[in-house]
Amino acid sequence: DAGVTQSPTHLIKTRGQQVTLRCSPKSGHDTVSWYQQALGQGPQFIFQYYEEEERQRGNFPDRFSGHQFPNYSSELNVNALLLGDSALYLCASSFFGAKDTIYFGEGSWLTVV
Amino acid sequence: AQSVTQLDSHVSVSEGTPVLLRCNYSSSYSPSLFWYVQHPNKGLQLLLKYTSAATLVKGINGFEAEFKKSETSFHLTKPSAHMSDAAEYFCVVSVFNNDMRFGAGTRLTVKP
Numbered sequence: 001d002a003g004v005t006q007s008p009t010h011l012i013k014t015r016g017q018q019v020t021l022r023c024s025p026k027s028g029h030d031t032v033s034w035y036q037q038a039l040g041q042g043p044q045f046i047f048q049y050y051e052e053e054e055r056q057r058g059n060f061p062d063r064f065s066g067h068q069f070p071n072y073s074s075e076l077n078v079n080a081l082l083l084g085d086s087a088l089y090l091c092a093s094s095f096f097g098a099k100d101t102i103y104f105g106e107g108s109w110l111t112v113v
Numbered sequence: 114a115q116s117v118t119q120l121d122s123h124v125s126v127s128e129g130t131p132v133l134l135r136c137n138y139s140s141s142y143s144p145s146l147f148w149y150v151q152h153p154n155k156g157l158q159l160l161l162k163y164t165s166a167a168t169l170v171k172g173i174n175g176f177e178a179e180f181k182k183s184e185t186s187f188h189l190t191k192p193s194a195h196m197s198d199a200a201e202y203f204c205v206v207s208v209f210n211n212d213m214r215f216g217a218g219t220r221l222t223v224k225p
Contacts, residue, residue, distance in 0.1 A: 033213070042203050042215035043157075056212050090157065092213070102213065104149075106156040 004093050004105035012111045013081050021076040021108045025093030029103070031055075032074035034066060035090040037107070043090055049074050050096045078110075086112045115140040115206045119216035127224045132191040134219045136204030139185065146187045147205040147213070148178055157203070163187065174198070199223045 005024045013019050025032050031050045035043035045058035049068035068074045072093075078085055088107040120135040138144060148160040161172025168180040178189045187204060204216040 035213075035215075042218045043213075045212060045214065048212060101159060101162065102147075102207075104157040 006105035010109045023091030024073045029093035031096040033092045037088040081112045117204045117216040123220045125222040134189040138206045142208045145207045149203045151201045
């Protein structure tokens, strides 16, 4: 049973570019949440997707957008990259509305130069 | 909105001595509380969780935490530290739909 998988694991982008990160949730889970973890800090909630809609959003600008597909996988898109977007981006999967264990992927390391 | 405060950014203990990592939470509703561990350049691993059942929660690797509503605390403890416990630890609160709010983290150093 595969856990949460994320791709790519590492990538380098230039300021102003756009990036897409991908996440496949744990088998059977229907909800995907995205987090940004800057170096030396705790993960910060970006947004959550369920039934292909954004359900909740943290304090992130509109440059951060996402999508969820019918198979529950998800993408995180960041436009007009800034140096400060350099971070580890974590995907978490769960059942919507359940106080159940949430599973995290290994993350995607984004470096903006 | 819910939030957590980890009271120590860095804790240093000697191998074989007890570990105490402190966490206070704030929530308008009945929270779920978690402790996660993150080893360098690794993802997050769940140590334990509280979801309104027993207030003393036992987790993996000998860790446990006690939910104290009157003190709004959820401190993580381990009787005897091991070198492999050296890592970053995050206290997390969640209320609805698994919207998890992380603390800033506590770096645990274990000295031989």
